[in-house]
Amino acid sequence: MALTDPYDILIIGAGINGAGIARDAAGRGLSVALVESGDIGGATSSASTKLIHGGLRYLEYHAYGLVRKALAEREVLLDAAPHISWPQSFVLPKAAGSRPAWMLRAGLFLYDHLARRHDVPGSSRVDLHNDRAGRALANRDALAFRYWDGWVDDARLVIANCQDAAARGATVLPRTAAVSAHHDGSDWAVTLSSGTTLRARRIINAAGPWAEDVARRVLGFNDAPALKLVQGTHIVTKRIHLGRDAFMLQQPDGRIVFVIPYEHDFSLIGTTERTIATPEDVRPTEGEIDYLLAAANRWLTRPLTRESVLHSFAGVRPLVLEPGKGESETTRDWQLVHHQGSHAISVIGGKLTTYRLLAEDVLGHVPSRRGKWTAGVPLPGGDVPRQPGERGQAAFRHWLEALIIRHEHYDPHLIKRLAYTLGTACVPLLDQGLGARIGGMWEAELRHYAEREWASCADDVIWRRTKMGLRLSAEDVAEIADWFAARRTG
Incomplete structure (x- = not known):
């Protein structure tokens, strides 16, 4: 051009x-x-609950078309980006006075069958007395179900x-x-x-x-159209439950709160719904943090305190409210x-x-020489070798196993961290050497984020390109910030 x-x-x-x-x-x-x-x-887009899902609760409002296409897309994304997404199981215990058991069963049956499933299993009933998930919950007598959706690094x-x-x-x-x-x-x-x-x-x-x-x-x-801006706040704590399940916890006000395994050692708890006037007003409030702690503590064996909160963040959902519908229904x-x-x-x-x-x-509203093409095309990092008929999730696991064997001189945990962040883009970094240790990270990966991913400061790297901000000390962050400053002046 x-x-x-x-x-x-x-x-x-x-x-x-x-x-x-x-x-x-x-x-x-x-x-x-x-x-x-x-x-x-x-x-x-970096402050969501990080779920790729059909929206189980939208079935209550008969949004079957939206749920169906979202469930189909869940499979597309799990296949296209297996390095930053995976199937995630959720345990849904029934709360006293909440949605009746027949409604939960019917909703999960619909959820299982509205769209074809490739990468996620169907739902099942859970005996909390004998299932590992029950160890995290104070009420093991509650009727509970396990269903599946997907998680993605947004x-x-x-x-x-x-x-x-x-x-x-x-x-x-x-x-x-x-x-x-x-x-x-x-x-x-x-x-x-x-x-x-x-x-x-x-x-x-x-x-x-x-x-x-x-x-x-x-x-x-x-x-x-005028938008109504709804803030959703999340908190991060130390890992609540060592099992792989997330929890979908029903609340007395009719809302649900998720507790999701996060970055291996942590749990992500969210979200809230608070109307704000402008996007610049977004910030976690003390009231929202208290709400999320109380929501989790209604169910958990080991209650959380304010000291349990290691990090918090908030994002904004722009809604065009429909007449007669509240925010949750929109x-x-x-x-x-x-x-x-x-x-x-x-x-x-x-x-x-x-x-x-x-x-x-x-x-579809812009003239072009080519039509739809993105379905079935892996995203960068997810372009791992595949056997005929093999989907991305299985192919990524096989590729990662081979990568760890090939680079046996590296700590497998480091290889996994890089692979689950960069996918196939981590191969040249490992092959050519990671360079000096800088603020708990490696020079080669910092250079990659700066040169290939538009990162320009420490926050870009430690909270968006990675979530290393959860692990790094203030001294580590300062060292990374100095590295970026040296790039700008050099």
């Missing part, structure tokens, strides 16, 4: 939706620019989509805000915070919680707002699990 040629599309927002659209568009032969005011995946899923987009020709510009845009009747001229102006034939506003603001302030439209499906006569689309809503389908929907 000549420097004076307009991009086919310019995407504002490099969360999971923007990253997925960029990847799909670049793979269709379109010229793509993706701009993001902060770090890639630095807001809601921030790394965004990075993988951006990497694939860039490999297919997209221009990815993190820490570069779209300041203003003007449509001249043919193309858009978009002025960036860097002072550069890019031209594009179409604009996709995928700014998530900022989508309404971008539509009005940057693009000059007043037809985007669909997590997406809406596309076509701004009249301007070749601009604002993307409203959506959920992590169905981001690829959302991208296909958006690209």
Whole structure:
């Protein structure tokens, strides 16, 4: 593309939706620019509950279509990104006075059969007296079920989509805000915070919680629906239960709270629902932390205290509330707002699990030389060798076993950490040597994050490219920060 040629599309927002659209568009032969005011995946898309799931509770509201397509996508993502995702079992005990047993059985039966399952088993009843999961729960007499969904590293899923987009020709510009845009009747001229102006034939506003603001302030439209911003807070504690199960815990207020194994040594507990005025207001509150502790302690054998909370974070869900429905009932499906006569689309809503389908929907409104292609194509890092008919999860396990044998001079725990972060991209690091130890990490991996994944500071690495922030000391973090500072001045 000549420097004076307009991009086919310019995407504002490099969360999971923007990253997925960029990847799909670049793979269709379109010229793509993706701009993001902060770090890639630095807001809601790295602050989710990290589940790829159908949404079991949405069955209560008869959202069968949404659940069906999300369940089908669960299998697609587990296959495409086996290095950063895996099947996750959930134990659902019945609370006194909560949803009746027949409703739980019926819901799980539907959940098992609404879409074909490849990588996850079906649900089953659990005897908490004899099952390991019961050790974590104070009430082992409760009726309980085990069902399956998927877990994914949300921030790394965004990075993988951006990497694939860039490999297919997209221009990815993190820490570069779209300041203003003007449509001249043919193309858009978009002025960036860097002072550069890019031209594009179409604009996709995928700014998530900022989508309404971008539509009005940057693009000059007043037809985007007003959003209700709902904050979801999570806390991280030491590992509550050494088994592999997560827990789906019903609460007296009708909500559910998840307790999920996290980064091997920790548990992730979430989430809450608190309305906020602007995305900038997002932050865990004392009340939300108390709520999550109380929610877990209603069930756990060993109660948690404030001192148990090692880390907390919050993300924002942008909802277009439907008349007569509360926040929990509101669909997590997406809406596309076509701004009249301007070749601009604002993307409203959506959920992590169905981001690829959302991208296909958006690209269905953009002329291109190629149609849908992302289903069945592994994401970067998940491109492990496969035997005929072998799916990604099994292929990754076999590949990892061989990698550990091949690099027997490395600690297997280190190989697993790198493999479950970078997938196949860890091979050249291991082959060529990891270099010096820097702040509890390795120079080769820091260089990879900086040169291949757009990381520019310690926080980018320790909270989004990895979750090493849970393990590193303040001195370690300072050493990593110094390494980035030396890169900038060198």
